Amino acid sequence: MKDKIIKPDLGFIKEIIAGGGESLKKCYQCATCSVRCSLSPDNEPFPRKEMIKAQWGMKKELLASPDIWLCHQCGDCTTYCPRGAKPGEVLSAIRRLAISHYGFPGFLSRWIGKPKFLPFLLFIPALFLGLAILVKKPLFDKLGIESSVSQKIIFASTTIFPHWLLNSFFAFFSCLAFLSIIIGTIRFWSAMKAQDKGTSPAKSLVKSLILALKRIITHEDFSQCTTNKWRFLAHSLVFFGFIGLSFVSIWVITSSFNPLFQKGLVYPFNLLNPLKIMANLGGVAIVVGCLLMIWNRLKQKNIGTYFDWFFILVLLAVGLSGFATEIFHYARVDTLKVIVYFIHLVFVFILLMYLPYSKFAHLFYRAIALIYAEYSGRSNETK
């Protein structure tokens, strides 16, 4: 009995309110939102349940709930809430808190969420990249790499950021980021399991994984939104653009031990190379997708939070600076190209390194939640 007593976590309520859920307390529990939501299960539907829990500051339960991730933030509920309680926004604020809660190390999580740390967050990658450039020469010599080798390479910026340096630099930091997100998602998974203790899995892990992946790739959850139909398109563009770019990048990074390279797919590619086409299309998709998202946010007067904007703008900046580099490259404006390329790398760094703490992490947490929903049988309850 004693342990079941609820003590509202006032701090958590304040955090939700500060993080974009300022309408939270308006909810009067009518359930219009749960009825409207096309993703909500029939049994214990969201988001009303989450609204009440949030009003009562039930932090532990909320953060360990797969439901907050089953929501795809379409905004149907927000549109129809008779009280203006904006459940969609509240859930989004809770998700933000979940990302920061599970994020490791914790201080980075906190920084990402606060605009005042932005200059600092921009400075870190610039610093690291600068340092890398500075130590490049001594490293060259030490490792005995002929700087003239890279000179011959068409993509001339590699003189400043030689390929091997870039690869090892980003590979190193990416590994750190992945380590962090893995820790975060494991924490999340165990929290969900702990909350559900006593219930036996509905499907095997492998099967759950396959089903969840199918759901993610087809974007079927997005296609059910009614008020914001454009989101299906925007999210698909960004999602597949990103997949395409990641694919090309990984290909390139692993090129030295990739047998296919011998068959003409040698980096750098010319413009008609299928991989190059794929990369360019991916970039266009990301830029268009991001612009669509921004346009819609402005149009809907649903401005959203700093947290959301951070991610969208970084993504857009990565795309735009990438294209700018490419243009300056072909136009052979070398100085500008170098500057823009540096900026591009800073944003790529931000995107990848801050992944576990930014909105980008939703990719992983939602994936985990979807797998868990299949695994625990929660998704069988979906309409």
Added chain:
Amino acid sequence: MNKKLAVYICTGCGIGEALDIEKLLKVGTGEGKAPVCKAHTCLCSQAGIDTINNDCQVEGTNTIIIAGCSSRVNQDAFTFDTSKIIERVNLREQVIWSQPANNEDTQMMAEDYLRMGIVKAQKTELPEPFKPNEDISKTILVIGGGMAGMTASIEAAYAGYEVVLVEKEGVLGGFSARLYKQFPNQPFSLELQEVSHQEKIKEIESIERIKVYTSAKIEKIAGGPGLFDVTLKHKGENVQFRVGAIVLAAGFEPYDPAKLSHLGYGKSANVITSSLMEELAKNGKIKRPSDGKEVKAVAFIQCAGSRDKDLLPYCSTFCCMTSLKQAMYVREQNQEAIAYIFYKDMRTMGLYEDFYIRAQEDEGIFFTKGEIASIEPTQADNLTVTANKTLFGRDIIVEVDMVVLATGIVPTTAIKRIIEEAPIEEKKEEPTVPQDAIIKSDILNLDYRQGPELPGLRYGFPDSHFICFPYETRRTGIYAAGCVRHPMDMAAAMDDAAGAALKAIQCIELTAKGQAVHPRVGDMTYPDLFMQRCTQCKRCTDECPFGALNEDEKFNPLPNITRCRRCGTCMGACPERIISFKNYSIDIVGSSFKAIEVPEEDEKKPRILAFMCENDAIPALDMAGVKRLSYTPYVRVVPVRCLGSINLVWIADALSKGIDGILLIGCKYGDDYQCHFVKGSELANYRLSKVKETLDRLRLESERVKIVQLSINEYDLLPGIFNEFMETMEKVGPNPFKGF
């Protein structure tokens, strides 16, 4: 009065084209023997009115029959001086608008209605307003010195009436005097307010016309409107005075928490009611009763006992607002303190929603829907509140310092204060009229034959008819206002008080003119009892829905005309048929339908009679005409004041005249009844259960008499009702008494 008849047939509105006017005029001059009998193209025009007036002057006609539109329209046009008897025959809505034009049956219908009207006019006498022998008082007695009572007194006084205000407590203020603060009662205001009873008390003190008795109790009220003789017990002495009308604003008492042990009441001193919470807040910091500790966490339990069919079945309307207010008390005194509100539904009507939102936005107030499973004391004198059926998907358990039960209200009229031994049941052979429950609440102590207090409608609220007539109780001249009438907040109670005060004034003024009050406002007729033939059967005194008739020691009925609403229920009840009105009696109505020409059996033109209530069924019938709904031409409608006024002798008379079937169409009764005279249609139904004997005696089928309940908006059902009954009559076959 020497009657001289004038019959006018209006040919406007299409009547002239649809009917054979010549034949109608012959009915007037022939059977009706009317010295003046004319048709006019537009009677309601000035030319038409002039014609009528001119005839009155030149020919000396004084009994005017106007056949044209419904008596419910053009009333101002057809108003003549009081020395004239006016009878209107409805040829428009009830004949040509609902029957085919230039048709034999339509013509017969019109002629029958004209015959009925003429007979009625011939039999009607000029009413004389009732004038009691004693002086009529125009003073208003207000019972209860709370916000409603004080407001009613002030309003009545400002309207120019003397007021006597009686309060049982030592001071004025009522329930509001017990409050710490009141929730905002103006639109858009969100702040808690100082309680406003002090201002009202000052205002009362400044008005000379208001005489206040505090610590006073009413010992007895006798008489009726204009003539209420009141006996007060005040400071040990009896005070007597006469008043004209009464506003009952006796308020409420909080629901008895002793019945709420399932919510922890009685298990711990820290489970309190909202009224006690007001007291705690008034004393400064809110400290819990058990150990005087300042409260840090308080749970409010909404609907404590309310909206529970076994406890208090209704919603008291303001407990949600009260708890929101009290949660703010908790938060005001200590920013760290927390208030939990457990509710079934939050009910904050109208603009109060803003106040609810304000409370919701307070970060220290937590709301949840749920049912309280248990409230248990802990060792530390705290309480754990467990709620299930929450929307969280699981139980909610909180630990608090104190629990406040938001108890509802019980009208003071529902509280039995005079307990007496149960009367020994008299053995009765036949079923009697269901009697009204009168709770002896020791408030009015009426010296009425039917009981000392007001009959309750439901749950002990003394309303008489909440659909149309607010403030009316079942005792004429006594108007209920505020929470005694039904649950309401302070703002509504004050509005209510003004309304009830106006009702009291209307009653006094009409009574002074010898006229009836609502719903037959202005009616100057009243029941006249031909006492020589009375058998002291007590039917009239029993059945009068308004308790207008007292009894002497020998059970002779003693009418109190100013209490009478002129429904005619007594007339319908009296087996000796000795109760009559100047324009409405057993004979007048009986003769009017006996004037109907009943065709011989072989003509295959059956006749059915429909007795229809003037309040709702007749307007519905007019509406059916307006909508041009058509129905059987064999029906003849007889308007009645109330189905309660239908005497069984009419049914016997109609059947022996050869009428094939009889419909009684009146208001709905039962829980949501609309009968304007409260019990009329119910009584008619009860009496019909006895009509079987009559039918058996005449060897007639029981299907020939049927009662139908209809509300005013169901005009579209009327054709179906008539036609279906006609079909039944065709099956049953013609009345064998035809031609006798």
